Amino acid sequence: MTYTRRTGPEPASAPMTDEGGGRLPRLRFKDVVVRGAVQGLVAVVLLAVGSLFVADHHGRETFLAVVGGFAMAGSGVGVVFGGLFWAVCGGDVRRWRDWRTITGQTGAVTVMAPALVRLGVLALVLFPGAFGLYHLVDNAPYDSFLHGS
Numbered sequence: 001m002t003y004t005r006r007t008g009p010e011p012a013s014a015p016m017t018d019e020g021g022g023r024l025p026r027l028r029f030k031d032v033v034v035r036g037a038v039q040g041l042v043a044v045v046l047l048a049v050g051s052l053f054v055a056d057h058h059g060r061e062t063f064l065a066v067v068g069g070f071a072m073a074g075s076g077v078g079v080v081f082g083g084l085f086w087a088v089c090g091g092d093v094r095r096w097r098d099w100r101t102i103t104g105q106t107g108a109v110t111v112m113a114p115a116l117v118r119l120g121v122l123a124l125v126l127f128p129g130a131f132g133l134y135h136l137v138d139n140a141p142y143d144s145f146l147h148g149s
Contacts (some may be wrong), residue, residue, distance in 0.1 A: 008132065022101045026093050034062070038121070040123070041129075043126045044130070044133075057148040071123040075126075077120065079120035098110075
């Protein structure tokens with residue numbers, strides 16, 4: 001009798017799911033907030049690097065002020081509506097990859113709640129960074145690379 005011997009690693013086991021097909025364990029609020037804060041810190045670094053590509057001093061200040069203003073508005077919307085959606089979900093908070101497991105018209109709220117919370121926290125970290133960079137560029141000496149041309 002012949003048989004096939006597997007020499008590679010064992011196949012990955014299927015992820016744990018509930019009866020509706022959603023991944024387990026469910027998302028936790030603390031983990032979503034921490035991930036959003038880390039992504040916000042990365043966004044501040046990218047903003048600092050990206051602002052150096054705006055050569056004009058006034059243009060650089062305007063760019064940083066506009067990004068900071070939109071981040072401030074986005075943080076309010078994201079945190080408020082994300083928190084509201086999270087409270088409405090009642091513990092059934094799903095990941096983006098669980099989008100296909102949604103049944104019914106109101107199921108999208110279970111996916112949008114963590115997305116809005118993460119986006120809101122990202123913007124909550126981004127807007128003080130943008131305004132801090134704005135003041136740094138504003139107070140930079142005339143002949144420095146931060147001041148621009």
